[in-house]
Amino acid sequence: MAGDAPICGQRIDRFLWFARLAKSRSIAQALCEQGHIRLDGRRIERAHTLVRPGNVLSLMAHGRVRALRIEALPARRGPASEAVTLYRELTLATPAETDD
Template identity: 35%
Template sequence: MPDHTENTPRQRIDRWLWCARFFKTRSSAAKFVSTGRLRVNGTRITKASHIVKPHDVLTFPLTNRIRVVEVLTFVEKRGSAIVAAALFDDQSPPPPTPEDRTAASRNPAPASAPDGRDRARIRALKSKS
């Protein structure tokens, strides 16, 4: 039975991330992969030499949002942003709106100051820790 892996296009994950312009340098892409924050088809990857193939789905955090991209194709040399955009299909959820970010960062103000009973509960919780 013939092995079709030789004919299947594939590329190292650090090189692909760099060519797709997610990172400015290949070494920064390799460092990111080594942190373990990248998943390929749901599996955590820590080696920059990991091979990706077409239709692999990459999930990783980048600039305050989670990126979900499907690998479509590869290039030999890093090209323009237009060429890079053709390398993947972005399936990421939409970025949060500015209103969502400010609402999530604020703590709601308490309705009133704690009374004696509330302070006793707080002291009891603090003493347990």
């Protein structure tokens, strides 16, 4: 049956909060619903969208765009040292770097 397969994903709002990318879960929900988050290049407008390891998140944080690859799904909101192990920062080339 289709209901027998376990869902190996986590709501994006919970991931953002657990990974300390949002100060609260309600802020994470608002970011999603306002369309400020992209998942694998697709605009997210619902906080219940599932994320999985290997997905790429793009979001605006501290005045710059961040691109992150999800490495693991957290079970809790732990300390910051634990949160940074959940994702890997992907570097983006700036216009000055590409004008060779």
